[in-house]
Every structure is written in C-alpha cells, then in structure tokens.
Amino acid sequence: MKSNKNIVLIGMMGSGKSSIGKILSKKINLTFVDIDREIEEFEDLKISEIFKKYGENYFRKIEEKICLKFLRLENSIISLGGGSFINASIRKMCERNSLSFWLNWKNETIIKRIYKSKKRPLVMKLTKIQINCLIKERSKFYSLSNHRIDCDKLDKVEIINKILDIYENK
Ligand code: S3P
Secondary structure, X not given: OOOOOEEEEEOOXXXXXXXXXXXXXXXXXXXXXXXXXXXXXXXXXXXXXXXXXXXXXXXXXXXXXXXXXXXXXXXXXXXXXXXXXXXXHHHHHHHHHEEXXXXXXXXXXXXXXXXXXXXXXXOOOOOHHHHHHHHHHHHXXXXXXXXXXXXXXXXXXXXXXXXXXXXXXX
C-alpha cells in the first residue's frame, strides 16, 4: 500500500536540505515545504533580520510553531532548519507521520560551505573550532533521525536515489 508519510530532511546548515528537497519533490511529485522560507513568509522578514530584530529565542518559538504546523501534512517533503531537530516537540512530531533523513557530511565540508556566511546569523561570528563544536553537539540529535545518509562520496542524484529507495521500500 502506498504510504502517506512525509520525507523530512534534517542536518546542518549547508547540508543541501533545500536543494535536495526541491529536486526530490519534483521527481516524485510531492509538495515541497522549506521551513525557513515559511518562517520568512510568516514574519515577512529574512531569517537574518528576525535574529537581528528579535533574537534567537524568538526565532526558535516561531520555528517550533511553523514546524508543528507543517509536520501535520501528509505526502510532503519538508526541509527543516538546521536547529529544528534539536527541539524535542519537533522531533516528536516527526515521529508521527514522517520518515526523517539526516544529510550527514564531514565537518570540513560543512565548514567550507557555511564559514562566515552572512545569510546564516548563527555561524556568522563563529570560528572554525566553534563550528566544529556546534556540529558535534547537533549530531547527537541528528542521530536520532530514522536514517543517516553519508553524503560526501555521493552526487546529488545518488543522495536522492538513496532516500527514495528507503522511502519506497519501507
Ligand atoms: C539554523 C539554520 C538555518 C536557519 C537559521 C538557524 C540553525 O537553516 O533555520 O539560520 O540553527 O542551524 P538552514 O539549515 O536551512 O540553513
């Protein structure tokens, strides 16, 4: 029987959740939801502006609200923000009707992509050592996801096919 479960993509900033999610959604014709974009639309502000204007705690509250809303959907591909899966309520909601996939990369790959990124308020002022610590901390939570995809040796198509293979054969 065909599943109505969502595919939820989790992982660090720069792990490709949004780009993989978009391609995946076109390939299997499911709705794509990018939580960061939904937060921006809800607040009518860019993520960096929300952090600047209201601070991280406020952002996390809105993030929880938006995630819990969209995780109620069925048959959707949902790309979470890098910090969403740290929240226990969001993780719990993911267990309800979703299969979660951690897009895991070597720390160096992630650091190369996000170091000094102006679009990413959380890491903008962090040193490489601090980003390493953040990845280590976060990975404890990411490892609670249903599936870990080690992405470093794969191209985009291979990552997508791995996810689909698991999703369609579970
Ligand atoms: C964050 C990741 C960002 C965004 C916000 C906070 C985080 O999303 O939600 O800047 O805490 O890791 P992406 O992972 O999509 O960049």
